[in-house]
Amino acid sequence: MFKIVKKQVLNPQVVLMSIDAPLIAKKAEPGQFIIFRIAEGGERIPLTIADYDREVGTVTIIYQIVGKTTRELSEMNEGDSLLDFVGPLGVASHLDGYKKVAVIGGGLGSAIAYPQAKKLHSLGAEVHAITGFRNKDLIILEEEMEKVSNKLIVATDDGSNGNKGFVTNVLKQLIDEGNKYDLVIAIGPLVMMKAVSNLTREYGIKTLVSMNPVMIDGTGMCGGCRLTVGGKTKFACVDGPDFDGHEVDFDEAMRRQNMYKKQEKESTDIHVCRLGGAKNA
Amino acid sequence: MPNMSLTKVKMPEQEPDIRNKNFKEVALGYDEKMAIEEAQRCLNCKHKPCVSGCPVNVKIPEFIQLVAEGKFEEAYNKIRETNSLPAVCGRVCPQESQCEMVCVRTNKGESVGIGRLERFVADWYMQNVKSSVNKPESNGVKVAVVGSGPAGLTCAGDLAKMGYQVTIFEAFHVPGGVLMYGIPEFRLPKALVQQEIQTVKDLGVDIQTNMVIGRVLSVEDLKEQGYKAVFIGSGAGLPSFMGIPGENYNGVYSANEFLTRINLMGAYKFPSTDTPVFVGKNVAVVGGGNVAMDAARSAKRLGAENVYIIYRRSEAEMPARLEEVHHAKEEGIIFKVLTNPKQILGTEDGWVKGMECVEMELGEPDKSGRRRPVEKKGSEHVVDLETVIIAIGQSPNPLISSTTPGLDIQSWGGIIVEEETGATSKSGVYAGGDAVTGAATVILAMGAGKKAAEAIDKYIRQNQ
Numbered sequence: 226m227f228k229i230v231k232k233q234v235l236n237p238q239v240v241l242m243s244i245d246a247p248l249i250a251k252k253a254e255p256g257q258f259i260i261f262r263i264a265e266g267g268e269r270i271p272l273t274i275a276d277y278d279r280e281v282g283t284v285t286i287i288y289q290i291v292g293k294t295t296r297e298l299s300e301m302n303e304g305d306s307l308l309d310f311v312g313p314l315g316v317a318s319h320l321d322g323y324k325k326v327a328v329i330g331g332g333l334g335s336a337i338a339y340p341q342a343k344k345l346h347s348l349g350a351e352v353h354a355i356t357g358f359r360n361k362d363l364i365i366l367e368e369e370m371e372k373v374s375n376k377l378i379v380a381t382d383d384g385s386n387g388n389k390g391f392v393t394n395v396l397k398q399l400i401d402e403g404n405k406y407d408l409v410i411a412i413g414p415l416v417m418m419k420a421v422s423n424l425t426r427e428y429g430i431k432t433l434v435s436m437n438p439v440m441i442d443g444t445g446m447c448g449g450c451r452l453t454v455g456g457k458t459k460f461a462c463v464d465g466p467d468f469d470g471h472e473v474d475f476d477e478a479m480r481r482q483n484m485y486k487k488q489e490k491e492s493t494d495i496h497v498c499r500l501g502g503a504k505n506a
Numbered sequence: 507m508p509n510m511s512l513t514k515v516k517m518p519e520q521e522p523d524i525r526n527k528n529f530k531e532v533a534l535g536y537d538e539k540m541a542i543e544e545a546q547r548c549l550n551c552k553h554k555p556c557v558s559g560c561p562v563n564v565k566i567p568e569f570i571q572l573v574a575e576g577k578f579e580e581a582y583n584k585i586r587e588t589n590s591l592p593a594v595c596g597r598v599c600p601q602e603s604q605c606e607m608v609c610v611r612t613n614k615g616e617s618v619g620i621g622r623l624e625r626f627v628a629d630w631y632m633q634n635v636k637s638s639v640n641k642p643e644s645n646g647v648k649v650a651v652v653g654s655g656p657a658g659l660t661c662a663g664d665l666a667k668m669g670y671q672v673t674i675f676e677a678f679h680v681p682g683g684v685l686m687y688g689i690p691e692f693r694l695p696k697a698l699v700q701q702e703i704q705t706v707k708d709l710g711v712d713i714q715t716n717m718v719i720g721r722v723l724s725v726e727d728l729k730e731q732g733y734k735a736v737f738i739g740s741g742a743g744l745p746s747f748m749g750i751p752g753e754n755y756n757g758v759y760s761a762n763e764f765l766t767r768i769n770l771m772g773a774y775k776f777p778s779t780d781t782p783v784f785v786g787k788n789v790a791v792v793g794g795g796n797v798a799m800d801a802a803r804s805a806k807r808l809g810a811e812n813v814y815i816i817y818r819r820s821e822a823e824m825p826a827r828l829e830e831v832h833h834a835k836e837e838g839i840i841f842k843v844l845t846n847p848k849q850i851l852g853t854e855d856g857w858v859k860g861m862e863c864v865e866m867e868l869g870e871p872d873k874s875g876r877r878r879p880v881e882k883k884g885s886e887h888v889v890d891l892e893t894v895i896i897a898i899g900q901s902p903n904p905l906i907s908s909t910t911p912g913l914d915i916q917s918w919g920g921i922i923v924e925e926e927t928g929a930t931s932k933s934g935v936y937a938g939g940d941a942v943t944g945a946a947t948v949i950l951a952m953g954a955g956k957k958a959a960e961a962i963d964k965y966i967r968q969n970q
Contacts, residue, residue: 248722262679268771268780269679294780309679311716441771441781444677444718445903446743447763453754458747463905477754480856484756488782495777 227261227310230283232303235365239289239333240299241275247282249274249312255340256318256435256467259284260443262309263297270294271440273337273466274313284312287336287365293492314443318433318467320344323408325351327399328374329392329421331413332358335366337435338412339373346373353399353406354378357392357413361385393420406430411470415479422470432470436461438481453477509546512615517622526806526837529691529774533597538576541626545574547611548618555608556620561953562589562660566605566620573623582631585624586705590663591656591952593632593702594685596625597694599949600827632701641710645669647966650733652719652906655683656948657739657939659706660955661962666709668963673733675717678770683741684940685948687770688762690800692807693830696769720905725913725935734969735934735962738921739955742900742940748792752850753896757786757858761793761801761897768804783808786892790814790861792847793897794824797945799831801895802839813839814889818846818866818879844868844879848886850894860890900945910935920944928958929965936962 231243249259258273276285290299301307318341326345330338335356346352354374358364359382371377378399380390392413400406409432411421418434425432438450438461445463452459453474459465518534519525525532536544548570556566565584572581585592601607601621609617649665651658654676662672680686685699707713719725719740728736745760747753764783767773771781789805791798794817806813815834817824821843824831835841844866851860865885868877902919914922914931921930921937928936938954940946 248717252722266772266779309716311677311679311718311722313721314718441763441766442678444743444905446745447766448745448747448760449763451747451754458754477856481754481756483856484784485782488776488784492777492780492782 226306226308228306229301229303231285232301235287236363238363239287239336239365241285241287241336242298243278243283243285244307244310245282246284246310246312249284249310250277250279250282253277253284253313254317255320255344257313257315258443258466259286259310259312260314260440261286261298261307261311263294263301264308267297267308268294269309269441269443271314271437271443271462273435273437274340275336276340276343284310287333289333292489293495296493311443315462315466316464318344318410320348320350323348323350325353325404325406326408326410327353327355327396327404327406329396329409329411329413330354330356330370331392331411331417332363333365334413334417334435335370338410339366339369341410341412342370343373351375353404355380355392355395355399357382357395357417359383391420392417393424396421397424400428400430408433409470410434415475415482418470418473419475422473422475426471433467434470434473436466436468436473436478438478439484452481508549509543511547514547514616514619514622515540515544517619522836522838525692526803529807531695532692532833535629536622536626538578538630541573541623541630542576544619545570545623548574549610551610555610556605556618559605559608561604561949562956564589564592564605564624569627570618570620570623573627578627578630579635581627582635585627588956589624589952590660590706591702592624593628593698594656594694595949595952596621596623596628598689600947602828604949628702629698632698641708642667642669644671644710646671648673648733649962649966650675650728650736651739652725652736653677653683653739653741653939653941654681654703654713655739655741655939655951656685657741657941657951657955658683658737659703660952661737661739661938661959662711662955663706663709664956664959665962666706666711668959670963670966672711674711674713675719675723675728676713676715677718679715680770681713681715687766688797688800690765690769690804692803693800718905720909725906725910725932729934734966735936737928737955737958737962738906738930738935738937738941739939739951740903740906740941741951742943742945743903744901744919745896746899746901747896748847748898750847750849752852752858755850755852755858756856757784757892758850758894758896761791761797761895762900764801764895765797765804768808774804774808784893785810786858788812788814788889788891789893789895790816790847790889790891791895791897792816793899794819794826794843795897795899795945796826796830798897799826799834799839801897803834803837805893805895806837806839810893815839815841815843816845816847816861816863816889817841817843819876820844820868823876842889846879846881851888858892858894860888861894862886862888900940902941902944906941918944926957927961928954929961934965934969
């Protein structure tokens with residue numbers, strides 16, 4: 226059993242939890258992920274490691290409430306325990322040797338971009354962080370990101386924080402102002418990572434994206450998470466989740482993400498209905 | 507007087523048209539009377555070819571004589587001397603190519619139903635005897651086992667019996683390996699697998715789940731933690747794909763993914779469990795092994811109307827157990843043999859809509875002695891489908907070999923070992939089962955686990 230030692234609601238849809246998992250905390254590196262299962266009968270869900278404390282022995286996850294399992298998790302509290310928590314999985318990001326890097330996080334992707342920015346910053350790279358949200362109420366990790374970057378630009382789709390625009394516009398502007406990045410890291414929804422990759426391709430800037438396909442085991446034994454990268458089939462759980470954004474077939478990845486749309490809705494509806502029932506009782 | 511009937515006592519089964527709609531066990535097992543009657547067919551012959559036909563050398567005539575006398579508990583103890591998982595082996599071993607193939611009764615008629623009797627004895631024991639196995643005295647020497655499939659469980663059980671303090675590290679949330687995620691409930695009930703694993707735990711074996719060796723701890727870490735030897739029984743879990751166009755359309759599964767969703771995650775009970783699985787009206791399973799049969803029969807049970815087995819050779823070459831091919835046919839699985847997929851066809855939004863196949867004919871024998879299938883010109887045709895399941899084999903997962911310096915592997919990923927001992931190129935590290943051989947059978951993995959346990963004992967004694 227893996228105890229929840231900290232819970233913090235970052236915005237109405239996004240929750241941070243620190244989990245007591247000393248063995249994982251000891252080995253975790255930015256870019257790696259865990260898989261959790263809440264209880265018997267539950268599904269296995271992957272989440273990127275947002276932070277870790279090797280001394281205290283905790284691993285931090287940040288997730289958005291999108292369906293049944295994440296909703297159930299968000300209803301748990303400090304002191305409750307998860308049945309299964311396994312990791313660190315995937316290959317750690319290769320962050321050594323870069324001088325100037327743009328780290329881009331879209332929405333929840335900011336939580337995954339954060340440990341990467343932190344690591345790059347600690348390695349001495351100049352980090353420009355760009356995070357994007359739909360509106361100002363959804364902004365997360367602004368302070369944390371501020372601390373690990375030389376420049377932080379937080380954009381909102383609707384301009385409600387006074388800085389309207391998409392992350393791609395911000396990046397383009399920074400490049401056109403003469404910033405010479407030797408790496409761009411883009412983490413967020415597939416459409417956003419695709420748009421960033423298309424932009425950086427024109428400028429010939431190496432771009433890493435963090436893919437988040439459907440997964441079951443996370444150890445390379447089923448291929449449920451497969452993607453086409455550079456014309457070859459790759460398993461995101463063991464070959465990734467980081468890949469060269471210029472080589473990923475994003476359209477295929479977007480189609481594959483819809484595989485269980487119908488079943489996910491069915492499962493969520495039943496859960497919400499049960500909750501409603503409980504309230505009425 | 508022995509029972510001279512030429513055929514085995516028939517085992518009751520669920521009717522095909524009922525069982526192909528549920529996941530309950532198909533073969534229902536013998537009752538005491540049937541078991542005694544079948545046991546009396548054993549001639550208790552002097553040279554016992556059956557024993558050498560069994561990879562873990564179960565004392566077959568001895569336990570069968572005890573069954574014939576109605577001494578079921580004694581029969582169980584006799585089997586357990588050499589086999590840690592009799593309820594499993596009795597169900598899933600390909601007996602027709604092992605113990606039963608060499609039974610003297612096959613000179614005239616059917617062999618003795620050794621597998622059925624082993625299964626009966628194990629089931630009878632679980633239902634009737636509550637006392638747990640006596641825990642052996644510990645010698646305090648730690649041994650680590652990576653993987654809790656048949657190889658690891660056998661190796662761990664045997665080492666525990668010798669007094670070692672054994673810890674099994676399992677990547678999944680439940681132990682059992684392929685017994686849990688691969689072989690379906692209708693062939694091997696999961697509660698029974700867990701009960702059988704409990705008997706290994708009762709010997710003092712500690713099983714730690716959620717431990718992906720190669721990530722959370724390396725083999726080196728284990729040695730540093732004081733484990734005097736390590737056995738790698740991590741299996742062959744890496745699925746092969748065909749490399750044809752269209753394999754990433756929605757609706758294309760590896761058999762590993764399909765079966766893991768169903769067996770391990772209980773997706774056939776969705777939405778009372780949370781893991782979904784998708785099958786359309788028309789399903790093709792590509793391959794001819796046991797995994798293909800399991801996937802096809804599972805798809806049928808999930809409500810698919812037409813389930814095809816697509817296999818490029820003829821039925822005679824199919825590696826699946828005869829009994830399972832027979833069961834699949836009874837349940838309405840359609841066999842399209844001598845047929846090979848060329849490409850998977852998809853809709854505009856990326857879902858499977860069919861598969862282009864070509865007919866094959868058998869040409870000259872290849873290196874393995876099997877006649878090589880050759881395409882028949884102009885026989886291309888399209889099968890309409892919504893789901894494709896690829897069951898053309900698995901190879902060993904590279905997670906451990908790639909994170910263990912000094913561990914020699916074959917070009918296809920199998921760990922290289924000394925055949926007699928399971929010793930790898932790394933001192934104190936042993937390996938066995940599918941991690942060494944590529945996908946094979948449960949009982950061969952158990953045989954390898956057994957040999958390695960003996961070798962590990964010898965190694966530790968010599969190095970103390």
